[in-house]
Amino acid sequence: MHDIFVLAEHRQGELREVTLEMMTLAGQLAEQSGGKVTAVLLGSGVDEFAQKCAQYADRVLYVDDPIFENFNAMAYVPALAQLIEEQKPHLVLIAHTTQGVDVAPALAVELDAPFTTEIIEMSLEGEKPAATRQYYGGKINGRIEFKDSDVYLVTVREAAVPAGEATKSGEVQKVENPLKGEAGGRRFLEYVEAAVGEVDITQSEKLVSVGRGIKEEKNVPLMEELAKVLGADLSGSRAAVDAGWLPTDRQVGISGKTVKPKLYLAVGISGAFQHVTGIKGADVVVAINKDPNAPIFQYADYGIVDDLFKVVPALTEKLKEVK
Amino acid sequence: MNIVVLVKQVPDTSDPETEVIIDSTGRGIDESKLSFVINDADNYAVEEAVRLKEKHGGEITLVCLGRESANQVIRMALAKGADSAIRLDDEKFSYSDPITTAKILKTALDGLDYDLVLTGCMASDDGYTAIGVALAKMLGLPHAAMVKSVEVIGDNKMKIGRELEGGLMEMNEVDMPCLLTIQTGINEPRYASFKGIREASRKEIKVMDLAATGLSEEEVGEAGSKAVMAQYSVPEVGELAEILEGDASETSAKLAEILKEKGLV
Incomplete structure (x- = not known):
């Protein structure tokens, strides 16, 4: 058998x-x-x-x-x-x-x-x-x-x-416990819940989410401006959090948060499996990325294949106009 | 406290804009346009080792399976505070599966005296997330994977936190010697100093080939592996997003309209 x-x-x-x-x-x-x-x-x-x-x-x-x-x-x-x-x-x-x-x-x-x-x-x-x-x-x-x-x-x-x-x-x-004696050399102590910061991204209606593609911390304010115009909170990929651009509680994905916003705008995020698993509950997903082959486009509803440093400022301005 | 850190050199494919092209063998990738870096999680493991050495003393030995070009990654870790290195290098090691890779790495550790073994939890190229834990079993050490906090508590004991799904931390006590696989974000890796780089050039990198490992040809590489990657392929592409065409001003205008229509502005 x-x-x-x-x-x-x-x-x-x-x-x-x-x-x-x-x-x-x-x-x-x-x-x-x-x-x-x-x-x-x-x-x-x-x-x-x-x-x-x-x-x-x-x-x-x-x-x-x-x-x-x-x-x-x-x-x-x-x-x-x-x-x-x-x-x-x-x-x-x-x-x-x-x-x-x-x-x-x-x-x-x-x-x-x-x-x-x-x-x-x-x-x-x-x-x-x-x-x-x-x-x-x-x-x-x-x-x-x-x-x-x-x-x-x-x-x-x-x-x-x-x-x-x-x-x-x-x-x-x-069945009888096949283990005789203790676990060798390791003991469970406790669980420690992740701290909740000022913004709980699991409850956000809109998210502008940034990844490695934004290159440097000094580009975060540009993304914040876009988020502000949209009335969105800022979140990011593991790469953005590990790099110290965003606090840990803003991380989306398996090891971060599972989010369910009405709008998820992914900027410079390639769309690794570990990340996109966290956005399955999002209504509308938009991706801005230079690489047309980036997996994120398979999860997005709308995509812009271009340099994000050109698109983001232009989009911020257009959004101000249509508001 | 003597520490062994396993490090790997990988092609830098992390940028969302870097394309990976399969080579003519179907079992490798075209490396001509790629740059090579230390595996991301290993970089955090090196930093954690250096911090523990600064606090508790001892020596750090790097162990790396890789070609001569990997010396660049080894030198940088030596410059940050590691003391010596062993590089395992033999063409016969190619196509080893993760278990066989752990078996090869073990031969470098067999002669060493250590209290702790650290490595990155995952390699960004093959993504197996297996070698550290497999090696711990071969060495008969207790282990913990996906570690994001490390603290020495008293004699020969550590308190460690494993980062679970959703950011939950699972705290454990582990007896030393032990092996921990380190998650990214555990610390802020330093840059090497000029003095460190100068000193690193004088530190020893011992090279071990197949003969030096004491393993036979049949025990390594494809022959010695039970689950080999046989063929790469381009993933099937799912249904794609509607791509908005035009220059930045046109695409952003279109997107602004769509978002407005959907009541998202």
Whole structure:
């Protein structure tokens, strides 16, 4: 039997959406290969998550132990390795998230399994999987070829597959904690919430968002002027925040905020996956960028392919006129 | 406190306007028009190491898998405060997958005495986000990925913060020696001083080829890898935005009208 394992991901009392996405992908792969989907849930008193997983999986392996109350890679890796060695799945899917990247590479070493990360497409026809992932910030794709193995391990990009319908009613099997003793050398302490600044961009009606393309901090006022005319708040990409041009709480994207404005005006932002994931809820997206191939144009409703330092001042003036 | 920092030289493709062109082999890119820089996250890892050295003493050793041109990146990190470097360089290392890359890097660490290993959480070229954590497992070290705050607390212990989705920080205590993968934005990387650059030119960069690693040809490169990138392709383009045509004054006038019509002005 070609069992496909999906590692369920949860945090602060919530089963994360990416788990449903991965179980949907696993269901599609299982159809190709004639296999079954098994969700693996490590947690403490999270029976409701086990029930939820069972709606998308043929089986749920649920380890209920206080050591798994909060995520700790040093506990996850040996526990998963042992479960996988006992149960012998053919393929293991782990989300390419801050949990997944903390676990999967070490697990691959432990299992000595063919391993790749952040796949965006996958097929499982015959014995061997084939996968596609992206390089150079999404500017090109690459096809991964795996060597023969009993078990393969991949991490899956968030939102690579939309979560499907809950069509299954798998059996929840409680299994004994395979981990003997403590997590080696690392202890969870606490979560610290990100500070909320003077502007909460998740609530902004309009956003002018800046990226690496604005080149220097001294160009921020030019963008602020555009934002002011529009009555918009200023936000930015990770690059703009890391460079110190904007405070951390103005960052849009996976590691920043998810925003849902009526207007999102992206200036000098290339549109890396990590960024555009944060703007899926925006109504109208406009992009200004010199490179016609910039991925941001695939997410925008309107685009201007030109030098932003020409367009932004001109646009600011025109907006003043039409106001 | 002795620290090893893994650094990588990458083509600078971060600018939204830089195009990446696949070469005739289909497994590489045309590098002729690209400039090369230290991987962004590694730059923050180097800075964090230098700050820890300034506070706690010790030595910093850089480990880099790369061609001779990567010496430029190594020299700059030496100029900022690292003490010595090992560069792993052999044509046979080409096409290694992330696990095999970690295996090669490990050979450089085997002879070193360290309390901490740092590296960037992700390389901007291949984006695997895997090598640090894989290496930690091979070295038998506790690890933490996506680290955005680091503090030494007492003997052989660190308090670290992992940056999770949405900017949430997950605080952990980690025993040393350990390996941390560093997220961008953890600090403000310094520029090298002229004095530092002068001194760096006298510091040693040891080069290790395949023979020096003790690994066989079958253990490295494509032969030694189980999940190899076989073929690059241009991503399929989704439905594009409506592109407004004309010069800046025309396009901005059109956009202003559209925004007005939609009640967004």
